[in-house]
Amino acid sequence: MRQESGDASLLRKLNSAAILRILRGGEVVTLTELARAARVSRPTAEGIVEDLLAKQWAEECAEEPGDRQRGRPARRFRFHGTAGHVIGVDVGGYKLLSMTADLNGEILATRKVAVSPELPAAERLKAIVALVEESIVDSRKLAAVAVGTTGVVDEAGRVVKSVAIPEWTGVELQAELARRIPVPVLVENDMRLAVLAEHWRGVAKGYRDVVYLFTGNRIGLGLLIGGALHRGSHAASGEIGDQSSGYRLAFRNVIDYAMTVDPGELRSPGQSAEFAVARAREGDETAAQAVEAFALRLAEGLVTIVNPLDPELVVVGGGLSQAGPLLVEPIQRHLNRVTLYPPEVVASRLGGDSVALGAVRLALDHLDRTLFTATA
Structure with missing residues (x-):
């Protein structure tokens, strides 16, 4: 079996990432359109698409009415949004709210549990993990979890200061959750996630x-x-x-x-x-x-x-x-x-759902930067 050189292997990864990003754009496209947009040959595009189909990152679309009117119909493809799931969580003083979404951002499930504002930090952490576990649609497809919480949150996902939730200041939230959840975990301030949600799907x-x-x-x-x-x-x-x-x-x-x-x-x-x-x-x-x-x-x-x-x-x-x-x-x-x-x-x-929805968007953005981008 012929092995690809390092340069050839990297080039294929870059081309695959380019085609996957095009598919992720939400449009149904033909091989010819994919090849043109990715600036690769049609055979190269076809080989990459077959690989994406096998890995379930892409799916072939059914024929549209009129496709058979003139010659062989063009094969049409789109991103397979249900290939993975993400979970967004809103951690509040009085509630925990989760949203499970596919990779197209389609909300599949929502769960909400009431909590006491005086709940100790250790118990609140357990409740967050329990909610995430209950929110998983398919453990094999869970790709990332993002959490929004009140308070100052640094780049490492640590709650630097919180006045709304007792015992929350100093909690290494991202690290603590990452030890309990077997996928990438992101943590951000809840208000930033709320405005992110409004910019994504809301009035902003x-x-x-x-x-x-x-x-x-x-x-x-x-x-x-x-x-x-x-x-x-x-x-x-x-x-x-x-x-x-x-x-x-x-x-x-x-x-x-x-x-x-x-x-x-x-x-x-x-x-x-x-x-x-x-x-x-x-x-x-x-x-x-x-x-x-x-x-x-x-x-x-x-x-x-x-x-x-x-x-x-x-x-x-x-x-x-x-x-x-x-x-x-x-x-x-x-x-x-x-x-x-x-x-x-x-x-x-969006009302009270904005933080959890913004967390979904944060998780999807993380996947866009990692799964759908090839680097040297």
Whole structure:
């Protein structure tokens, strides 16, 4: 059997990676189109495609109507998205949420479990691993896992600082999960993943400068600048921190309202806001005033971000994005009044799924850099 030289072997890997990237682009293509796009001969393209078919990275498409009208129909191929799976996980104080997706980003399964905000770090780690294991569709096809978590996350996947989750500061999250999960594990700040999801499949698609405002049981920010995620010099971009004023006090009006109307129910800040929003929609004027005060507090904090960054878009995300105009309109009015170039303010359509979906995108991006790229 003739062995390929090192140069020939590398050239074939480069050509294979080029053809695989073309197929991954989502188009159904013929051999002739593949050869032309990859700048290789048709026989070379055919040999590579046969190899990709055997490895299940590509699949041959059925004939389309009219293919047989003139001569032999051209063979057509596309990327085989179900050849592998990725899992994206959102690690929050009150919940763990996972999404399992194929390599085309099609969501195959979603799982959510409630956790206590006081859960010890070791138990939270066990719960994350358990959720990942329960989310695996086919262990032979699992290719990568990405995790989003609150707090400052460095390039090694360590939680440098977290004020939202007890005992989370200093946790070597990526290393700890990598010891328990037998595929590449990536860890990133949850707000950066949320804005990544919005840019991928949400209301920020097509925009290059975006501020993502997370509203839930806490407030967070994600920044997209020039079409790229902004991490900052200490990977702390977008972190609000443990402030005694500003965003932290934004919930005061909705908390006071919930306690006055229903004092027997203990609610988190986010639940208080949801309660006020629901009552405002029912026509409760006092609830509407509390929600507007909440929105204006958010808007006042946004001014300090919008004026220096000059974004095109502000996305109101997280669980409270379902409030829609009740939050968006007061924020838009305030920014229109006090900023030089007011950005458009819109509510996310991804809601509480944005972090997990962004984690899916992060895992897919990792595979794009590794599986689908050949290097010398």
